[in-house]
Amino acid sequence: DAGITQSPRHKVTETGTPVTLRCHQTENHRYMYWYRQDPGHGLRLIHYSYGVKDTDKGEVSDGYSVSRSKTEDFLLTLESATSSQTSVYFCAIGRTSGVYEQYFGPGTRLTVT
Amino acid sequence: QQQVKQSPQSLIVQKGGISIINCAYENTAFDYFPWYQQFPGKGPALLIAIRPDVSEKKEGRFTISFNKSAKQFSLHIMDSQPGDSATYFCAASYAGGTSYGKLTFGQGTILTVHP
Numbered sequence A: 001d002a003g004i005t006q007s008p009r010h011k012v013t014e015t016g017t018p019v020t021l022r023c024h025q026t027e028n029h030r031y032m033y034w035y036r037q038d039p040g041h042g043l044r045l046i047h048y049s050y051g052v053k054d055t056d057k058g059e060v061s062d063g064y065s066v067s068r069s070k071t072e073d074f075l076l077t078l079e080s081a082t083s084s085q086t087s088v089y090f091c092a093i094g095r096t097s098g099v100y101e102q103y104f105g106p107g108t109r110l111t112v113t
Numbered sequence B: 001q002q003q004v005k006q007s008p009q010s011l012i013v014q015k016g017g018i019s020i021i022n023c024a025y026e027n028t029a030f031d032y033f034p035w036y037q038q039f040p041g042k043g044p045a046l047l048i049a050i051r052p053d054v055s056e057k058k059e060g061r062f063t064i065s066f067n068k069s070a071k072q073f074s075l076h077i078m079d080s081q082p083g084d085s086a087t088y089f090c091a092a093s094y095a096g097g098t099s100y101g102k103l104t105f106g107q108g109t110i111l112t113v114h115p
Helices: none
Strands: A004-007 A010-013 A019-025 A031-038 A042-051 A054-057 A064-070 A073-078 A087-095 A101-104 A108-112 B004-007 B010-014 B019-025 B033-038 B045-050 B056-059 B062-067 B072-077 B086-092 B109-114
Touching: A004 A087, A010 A019, A019 A031, A019 A087, A019 A108, A031 A064, A031 A073, A031 A101, A042 A064, A042 A073, A042 B086, A054 A064, A073 A087, A101 B033, A101 B045, B004 B086, B010 B019, B019 B086, B019 B109, B033 B062, B045 B056, B045 B062, B045 B072, B072 B086
Parallel strands: A010 A108, B010 B109
Antiparallel strands: A004 A019, A019 A073, A031 A042, A031 A087, A042 A054, A064 A073, A087 A101, A087 A108, B004 B019, B019 B072, B033 B045, B033 B086, B056 B062, B062 B072, B086 B109
16 A cells, blocks of 8 residues: 555535645655546646655645645645535655556545535 | 546446456657556555556556557456456656656546456
8 A cells, every 4th residue: 555644534624614634655755646536537636746845736736735844744735625625635655666656545535515 | 638538438348358448648748657446435556557668568467558659548458357347547647857757647437347
């Protein structure tokens, strides 16, 4: 499972509240990613990180921010949650030793009511 | 902008048959093409991946065929089993500077293998 954990695994929150999702890795990889998965859209990249304090936007970054103060942790924050952010969120790490491979965490199911 | 198009959306095959899922991409800078398998309630799991310097890669019952000129790649599952029933995603990315590994996914194919 590439040593990736996500927390919480499930969360229900109300519109307008801030939410932070955490991704933790145990293998010290440089690259980390946040995706969201919605029916009919596959997975779409929200933000990614290529090192501590180095982050950039993905395809669907509006309404989301990220932070990476330590190699092992990558946080995704919804500043003011909206119903359109109801989704399943996946964190991934990029393993660059030898052939590049990207591995996903177990996901967080977020419901915004 | 949908840069990776996947078909079919759903696929039903009989046990022992061949499952074929196709993807087409637009960005010629893509140089990494993985396939993921996802079971309900789980994260996508890397199945097999290919780079454009080869036309085919095989791992067990799973084969990727790659056609660089047509900008297409496909997943073939030989001797399909009920345990292969899952959603399959193709994806593509390129190793460009800090964009390394940013995957663009197809929309997914729900595969059902009947016993």
